[in-house]
Amino acid sequence: MSEEVTFYYSPRSRAVIVHWMLEEVGAPYRVVTLDMEKREHKAPDFLAINPMGKLPTIVHRGVVVTETPAIIAYLADAFPAAGLAPATDDPARGAYYRWLFFGSGCYEPATLDVMLKRAPLEGQQKGMAGWGCHEDVLATLKTALTPGPHLLGDHFTAADLYISSELAWGMMMGVPGLKGEPVFDGYIARLRERPAFKRSIGAS
Ligand SMILES: N[C@@H](CCC(=O)N[C@@H](CS)C(=O)NCC(=O)O)C(=O)O
Structure with a gap:
């Protein structure tokens, strides 16, 4: 069976995170670029692979x-x-799983709440929503990255790759509480010095 990873990709999507990861692990991979403007990710041949029609x-x-x-x-x-x-x-x-799941389960929906200007959840609703709220999510990540330099201390893991990318996405979207926070700025800047990240964006 082929060791090559087939990677369905678009440059303006979360696929850039997986691109970095493929470079970090040194996997042999073949990129299949889908043009999202042409809706290639909703074409029947791709929906047969991922019925959600999503990348990566x-x-x-x-x-x-x-x-x-x-x-x-x-x-x-x-x-x-x-x-x-x-x-x-x-x-x-355990900590590694925690932060991987926290990224998609808590950080993403809490960030979308802010980006989409959804009314903050209060009381029982906030308790029911698994992601709580934006303020609590950012405070939790700040604590997790203190003293750092990584989520698991000295050891850089795939969880850092994911969480730092998610934080950078929030910053790019102008979500408050991110850019200008030394903990987050320093974390992202450090990780983006990694040769694999630079390769993934064609900067080396
Ligand atoms: N839960 C998915 C989300 C993937 C996702 O929403 N990708 C976006 C691009 S960043 C997409 O493919 N959107 C196209 C669409 O849904 O029409 C993940 O974590 O990878």
């Missing part, structure tokens, strides 16, 4: 993987030589 999507060893943090976690395990995930019997694996 990868196919590896005959299996389709979607959802950015799942793809990242999968690649970290499929290409373990890169050392981007704590071993399954290492207690740090």
Whole structure:
């Protein structure tokens, strides 16, 4: 079975996060660029692979993987030589999972609340919504990154790759509480010095 990862990609999508990850782990990969303006991600041949019609999507060893943090976690395990995930019997694996899931389960919806100017949830509603609120999410991430330099301390993992990319996306969208916060600015700037990140954006 082919070791090559088939990577369905568009430059203005979360696929850029997976591109960085593919460079970090040194996986052999083939890029299939879909033109989102032409709606190629909603074409029947792609919907047959990912019925959500969303990017990123990868196919590896005959299996389709979607959802950015799942793809990242999968690649970290499929290409373990890169050392981007704590071993399954290492207690740090718990923290690693925590932040991967926190990114999609809490940070993304809380950030969208702010971007879409959805009314803040209060009381029981806030308690029911798994992501709580934007302020609590950012305070939690600040605490997690203090003293740093990574979510798991000295060890850079795939969770950092994901969370720093999500934070950078929020900054790019002008979400308050991100840009100008030394913890977040420093974290993103440091990680973006990584050669794999630079390769993924064609800067080296
Ligand atoms: N839960 C998915 C979200 C993927 C997603 O929404 N991707 C966007 C681009 S960033 C997309 O493909 N949108 C096209 C559409 O839904 O029409 C993930 O984490 O990867």
